[in-house]
Amino acid sequence: MEIQAAIDRYFGKGSTMTAExxxxxxxxxxxxxxxxxxxxxxxxxxxxxxxxxxxxxxxxLIVDLGRVDxxxxxxxxxxxxxxxxxxxxxxxxxxxxxxxxxxxIFTLLGLMSYFxxxxxxx
Amino acid sequence: xxxxxxxxTAQHLESRMSMLxxxxxxxxxxxxxxxxxxxxxxxxxxxxxxxxxxxALFYINAQQANRMxxxxxxxxxxxxxxxxxxxxxxxxxxxxVSRFGPWAIPGIEKQLPAWISVCLYVSGDEGGYxxxxxxxxDWTDIDIASLAxxxxxxxxxxQVRRERGIEELKRKEAERLxxxxxxxxxxxxxxxxxxxxxxxxxxxxTSVNLSTIKLLGYTSKADLVGKQYSSLAxxxxxxxxxxxxxAANGYADDYEIVLTKKSGQSIFCLETAHALKDASGGIxxxxxxxxxxxxxxxxxxxxxxxxxxxxxxxLNLQKTQAxxxxxxxxxxxxxxxxxxxxxxxNPLGFLMSNNAMLEKYFRKFNAAWLESLAARxxxxxxxxxxxxxxxxxxxxEAIFAESRDGFDRISRIVGSLKNFSRLDSGSGFDAFDxxxxxxxxxxxxxxxxxxxSEVRKNLGDLPPIRAKxxxxxxxxxxxxxxxxxxxxxxxKDGKGLIEITTRAEGDNVLLTIRDNGRGVPETIVNxxxxxxxxxxxxxxxxxxxxxxxxDIIVNQHGGRxxxxxxxxxGTTFFISLPVAGPAKPPAEDKADGGTVE
Numbered sequence: 001m002e003i004q005a006a007i008d009r010y011f012g013k014g015s016t017m018t019a020e021x022x023x024x025x026x027x028x029x030x031x032x033x034x035x036x037x038x039x040x041x042x043x044x045x046x047x048x049x050x051x052x053x054x055x056x057x058x059x060x061l062i063v064d065l066g067r068v069d070x071x072x073x074x075x076x077x078x079x080x081x082x083x084x085x086x087x088x089x090x091x092x093x094x095x096x097x098x099x100x101x102x103x104x105i106f107t108l109l110g111l112m113s114y115f116x117x118x119x120x121x122x
Numbered sequence: 123x124x125x126x127x128x129x130x131t132a133q134h135l136e137s138r139m140s141m142l143x144x145x146x147x148x149x150x151x152x153x154x155x156x157x158x159x160x161x162x163x164x165x166x167x168x169x170x171x172x173x174x175x176x177x178a179l180f181y182i183n184a185q186q187a188n189r190m191x192x193x194x195x196x197x198x199x200x201x202x203x204x205x206x207x208x209x210x211x212x213x214x215x216x217x218x219v220s221r222f223g224p225w226a227i228p229g230i231e232k233q234l235p236a237w238i239s240v241c242l243y244v245s246g247d248e249g250g251y252x253x254x255x256x257x258x259x260d261w262t263d264i265d266i267a268s269l270a271x272x273x274x275x276x277x278x279x280x281q282v283r284r285e286r287g288i289e290e291l292k293r294k295e296a297e298r299l300x301x302x303x304x305x306x307x308x309x310x311x312x313x314x315x316x317x318x319x320x321x322x323x324x325x326x327x328t329s330v331n332l333s334t335i336k337l338l339g340y341t342s343k344a345d346l347v348g349k350q351y352s353s354l355a356x357x358x359x360x361x362x363x364x365x366x367x368x369a370a371n372g373y374a375d376d377y378e379i380v381l382t383k384k385s386g387q388s389i390f391c392l393e394t395a396h397a398l399k400d401a402s403g404g405i406x407x408x409x410x411x412x413x414x415x416x417x418x419x420x421x422x423x424x425x426x427x428x429x430x431x432x433x434x435x436x437l438n439l440q441k442t443q444a445x446x447x448x449x450x451x452x453x454x455x456x457x458x459x460x461x462x463x464x465x466x467x468n469p470l471g472f473l474m475s476n477n478a479m480l481e482k483y484f485r486k487f488n489a490a491w492l493e494s495l496a497a498r499x500x501x502x503x504x505x506x507x508x509x510x511x512x513x514x515x516x517x518x519e520a521i522f523a524e525s526r527d528g529f530d531r532i533s534r535i536v537g538s539l540k541n542f543s544r545l546d547s548g549s550g551f552d553a554f555d556x557x558x559x560x561x562x563x564x565x566x567x568x569x570x571x572x573x574x575s576e577v578r579k580n581l582g583d584l585p586p587i588r589a590k591x592x593x594x595x596x597x598x599x600x601x602x603x604x605x606x607x608x609x610x611x612x613x614k615d616g617k618g619l620i621e622i623t624t625r626a627e628g629d630n631v632l633l634t635i636r637d638n639g640r641g642v643p644e645t646i647v648n649x650x651x652x653x654x655x656x657x658x659x660x661x662x663x664x665x666x667x668x669x670x671x672x673d674i675i676v677n678q679h680g681g682r683x684x685x686x687x688x689x690x691x692g693t694t695f696f697i698s699l700p701v702a703g704p705a706k707p708p709a710e711d712k713a714d715g716g717t718v719e
Contacts, residue, residue, distance in 0.1 A: 035363065038376060070363050072378040073390060073419050080426040087433040090654070101357040108356075108380065108388055109423050114430055 010047040031064040036075030045078035052085045062118050066097030071105050094118040141268045144171035145275045152279045156287050162191045169193035175257035178227050180210050182248040214239040214251035219266045236260045240269050243280035317412040323405045325351045339383040356380040356388045368397050390419045441653050448666045456543040463539040474529045481522040488515045538565040542595045553586040563598045570603050574610045575618040582625035588703030597671040601635050601695045608639030636694040642687040680704030
């Protein structure tokens with residue numbers, strides 16, 4: 001299934017979060033836009049698990065959080081679970097462009113050090 | 123009896139005045155005082171106005187006791203019900219004034235001849251009954267009419283008084299219920315174990331419950347009332363988002379927000395809040411409940427972390443296992459090679475000596491043949507037979523020479539194989555001639571290299587180094603094969619070039635292997651020593667060769683291995699090895715159960 005179609009399916013209509021996906025060879029980048037509240041975090045977790053697991057054709061996955069204005073602990077959890085799945089399959093999983101307040105939640109949960117950060121855009 | 127004849131008009135007037143005055147009095151009394159005391163005052167007044175000898179007021183009080191107050195006494199008296207009923211029913215029937223006598227008030231022995239009585243007022247189910255007695259003379263019609271008119275005047279007052287009393291009771295009851303309710307709500311508010319707060323339209327806190335102070339570590343409600351709520355949030359922007367949600371929907375459920383305690387500590391909380399709107403739809407007040415979810419978050423966090431670490435550990439375990447398996451394989455291949463070489467050596471030995479011997483015999487045979495030809499004097503005539511034999515003999519020379527060459531080559535290959543695997547030196551460190559190792563490895567790798575590349579050697583003077591020769595040969599082989607493959611993929615006009623250089627550098631020896639192949643792109647040059655990293659298609663290489671080489675050079679021998687490459691130009695591998703060998707015991711001893719980093 002096309003990545004964008006999958007994104008739309010998992011986040012659904014009327015959701016307060018959308019995403020843009022772009023592939024470059026075996027590298028996939030997902031740019032999230034919106035709030036990672038409880039509901040959206042669950043959708044994100046399902047989406048990433050599907051991409052990493054069932055799809056499994058990408059060697060390198062990057063989640064861009066530059067336009068995420070709010071993240072709950074469940075959002076951090078969703079990304080951590082995705083990272084776990086990626087490690088199991090030896091897929092590279094990185095995040096980037098964390099806003100300071102988003103970073104603060106990662107740090108408060110003691111999980112920031114587990115994530116590899118890709119270079120931020122300007 | 124009075125001697126002077128009374129003036130009827132004046133008497134009448136006086137009487138009227140007196141009655142009016144009494145009515146006014148009674149109105150005042152009954153309007154103001156709802157208690158039994160009113161009755162006492164009233165009957166005193168009535169007795170006086172009517173100039174009665176005795177006056178009594180029979181009534182039932184609020185406690186349903188049958189009472190009677192006697193004018194002149196300060197306290198009412200309780201009567202047994204039948205007695206009370208007997209008096210009232212018998213003598214004070216209804217709205218009309220009754221006239222009777224002689225009679226005595228119960229409990230008072232003195233009988234009086236003339237009595238009038240009437241029901242003075244009705245209050246709900248009960249009534250107040252007046253009894254007036256006269257010692258001498260009789261009650262006049264005027265008296266009776268006066269009594270009746272008093273009754274008329276009093277009745278509404280008493281009615282109003284009663285209604286007011288009822289109202290008052292209701293009011294008190296309502297107040298009581300209200301107070302009870304308020305107390306209950308206050309208990310709910312302050313007793314709740316969750317934080318409950320209210321804030322105004324500007325999100326300034328207007329009230330908090332006790333749990334709020336406890337949760338946030340403040341000492342009194344006053345510390346928080348008047349504060350901007352967002353000042354309590356670790357990320358004030360999160361509060362703005364929350365308020366926007368409430369503004370849009372009127373409420374927001376289960377919103378996670380991190381609050382900061384007075385001590386500065388951050389706590390995860392879950393908030394549900396709603397807005398009260400005013401008539402124009404604007405927000406009048408926010409009311410919210412905030413739960414401390416630190417415990418739940420902690421559990422979730424631990425779980426995530428544990429799973430992540432498990433996955434990492436698992437992955438490392440798999441990689442280590444694969445690495446070990448590969449190393450085992452290589453080790454056993456080396457053993458196999460050495461074993462094969464050893465086995466071949468024997469038959470090769472007698473093949474070579476047989477060949478040499480056969481060559482010698484043929485030479486002798488040739489010499490004998492030439493002798494016999496000369497003896498027969500057949501120098502000139504080249505008969506068919508002798509020509510054929512001569513040809514065979516000279517061909518045989520060439521064949522023997524080729525065979526000798528072949529055997530020499532086999533011998534060299536076997537020697538290189540043995541040298542390469544160096545099993546004869548055991549698993550320990552020995553004096554190793556690096557240049558010799560390079561030479562024997564080249565022979566082993568020659569098949570891979572010969573079609574794609576020239577090899578240029580610049581082997582300097584090296585001291586023997588303390589090393590495990592077979593392992594170093596493995597490393598050299600790996601790099602040479604990689605170089606050859608890089609050159610093969612990158613088909614140039616003509617062959618590529620592999621340059622091998624060695625030289626002594628102080629306490630170390632330096633080996634460089636350079637190829638002019640396609641090079642390694644900058645983006646992956648840091649990864650080539652990672653286990654399982656390969657640019658080959660799946661199945662065409664394990665990606666372990668360089669990581670094992672790295673382990674051998676760096677961990678086992680205490681040396682350095684690094685690469686310089688330029689895409690399109692070529693790649694150079696640098697190996698630096700200490701002449702004296704590794705400083706501490708090699709990494710292989712970790713296999714006794716320590717953790718592998």
